[in-house]
Amino acid sequence: MNPRPGGPGCSSTNMEPGMLELHTKMDGTINVYTVDHRDTGRSNRLNCVAAQAMTTAPPLGTDIDPKEVPSCAKDLLFKYGYLSAFSITSAATDISTFISDYTNGANTFVYGVSYDTSWVERLMHLNTPSMNGYILDSVQASSGVPTDKSNYMSTTDRDYGEVGEYFMGLCDRDAECKAHFPSANLSSTVHNRDPSHL
Structure with a gap:
């Protein structure tokens, strides 16, 4: 079981009390893991030093002033190169790789709620062979939903x-x-x- 909280911006730490409760109720017979989408929680932060949002007493707090966007874009490009590493596909590939590399041969399910239902849906598209099922506990979708029916x-x-x-x-x-x-x-x-x- 791989619980995924909402986000991005919402850390997996929000799920930890529920994970511990589930593990206890199942008498320790299941492994429960969580990961953070890139740029959230315990993952690598997509930090733009040029915007000063992560510095002490930035002009607009954690918000980026629109005037800082050009210098921020240059800073991120210099630091990370193109930002495809922070895409939902890269994040889904992280989960797929983890499951493939560390499966114990038991049943593997991935749970997503809020934004992370999109993340789990993207994981489904990768068709990880060792997966047994997916739980989408929200209405976010990454494809196939008419825009007038989508939840934004x-x-x-x-x-x-x-x-x-x-x-x-x-x-x-x-x-x-x-x-x-x-x-x-x-x-x-x-x-x-x-x-x-x-």
Whole structure:
């Protein structure tokens, strides 16, 4: 079993408590490993010194100022060459190679959640012979999904907003909940709140 957390940006350390719990519940009869996508967690960081985002007191914190992008691109090209080593295919190849080189002949499954379902899907395309199965615990996909049906981080507010609006609409149908919002419904109250009180 190879649990993969969401990311990139989310470290595999987030999965460690669950991994320990799973290992314990299975009486130590399984091996559980995790790896970090290149540039996340314990892996090699894609660090742009020219942008100063990883230095002490950078101008924009960990954000890169758009004016720094050209010098950052030159810095990364000088340090790493072309950045294909940081691609999802290279990251999937890391997992495939690890599994192929270190398999103990037992069943091997890879689990991915959030962004890492794309990573696991890419691993599936590599057709690693010693794999027994893949668990995709999220809706991210790297191919085959029409763009209007894809889940994008840029549309998270809108997508979750639909769920939130439905949930808040239930308040309008419940007398006890509705009584707390006599001058406007819950949705209007939330949307018209004073930002200084957040």
